Amino acid sequence: MIKLTIDTVKKLDLFSNADPETLEVITKLLKIRTYPKGSYVFLEDQPAFGICFLINGSVKITKSDSSGKEHILKLVKESSVFGEVVLFNGGNYPATAITIQDSEIAILYNNDLEEQIKTDPQLALNLIKIISVRLRNAQDKIKQLALMDTKRRLYSLIINWSNNSERKGDSIYIDVSLTQQEIADLIGTTRETVTRTLKELKDSKVIEMSKGQIILLDMDRLKTYALI
Known part of the structure; x- marks a missing residue:
C-alpha cells in the first residue's frame, strides 16, 4: 500500500x-x-x-x-x-x-x-x-x-483520452481499461458500433490497437473526422 x-x-x-x-x-x-x-x-x-x-x-x-x-x-x-x-x-x-x-x-x-x-x-x-x-x-x-452521431462521439472520446496520455514521437499511447461494451455504454451506442468504428480507424491508419491500449497515430485526421 x-x-x-x-x-x-x-x-x-x-x-x-x-x-x-x-x-x-x-x-x-x-x-x-x-x-x-x-x-x-x-x-x-x-x-x-x-x-x-x-x-x-x-x-x-x-x-x-x-x-x-x-x-x-x-x-x-x-x-x-x-x-x-x-x-x-x-x-x-x-x-x-x-x-x-x-x-x-x-x-x-x-x-x-x-x-x-x-x-x-x-x-x-x-x-x-x-x-x-x-x-x-x-x-x-x-x-x-x-447532436453527434455515434462515430463522432467515439472520435471525441479518444481525443479527450489522448490529452492525458503518453506521447512517443508523433504517436500517443492511450491506456484503455474499459471493455468495448463499457466504451459503448459511455457514449450511448452498441458494442458492435464501437468495434466497427475502431476497425475503420485502424484500417485508415489513424490508430493502432494493442492489448489495453489505443495508439493514436494521426491526431489531425481524427480531429477532422470528429468535426465532420
Whole structure:
C-alpha cells in the first residue's frame, strides 16, 4: 500500500494550491484504502461518508436505469476527486463508483473535511470550481449525445483520452481499461458500433490497437473526422 506524502497530496486536484500547513493536516486526515478490480467504492443511494481521491488505478462512475441497465457517467482520472457532490448537502451518493483496475483510493471523511473548511475557505472554493467543471462536462456530454452521431462521439472520446496520455514521437499511447461494451455504454451506442468504428480507424491508419491500449497515430485526421 502506498504511503501518502505531502508531495502526493499536493498532486490531488482539490489541494493543488493549498499552503504547507493545510497539506500537512490533510495528509494526516486522508485514509488510504485498497480496492481490487471490480470493487464498489460506494453505491448509488448509499449514505455519503466522504469524498474520495484516486491515487492510482481506475474507477468508473455509473448509474442504473429503471430496467437495471448500467450507464457509465464518467471515468475518474488519477489524482482526481470523486463523490464530492454530496459534501454541501449531505444525503446519499447519486451514483455508484466501481474500480475497473486494482486501485488505491484516499478517503477524506465528511466531518474532517467540514472542520478543515472552517479554517481554510480556499478548500471550499476549490470544491466549487471542481463541481463547476463537472457540470460543464455533463452539459457537454448531453450536447454530444443530442447532436453527434455515434462515430463522432467515439472520435471525441479518444481525443479527450489522448490529452492525458503518453506521447512517443508523433504517436500517443492511450491506456484503455474499459471493455468495448463499457466504451459503448459511455457514449450511448452498441458494442458492435464501437468495434466497427475502431476497425475503420485502424484500417485508415489513424490508430493502432494493442492489448489495453489505443495508439493514436494521426491526431489531425481524427480531429477532422470528429468535426465532420
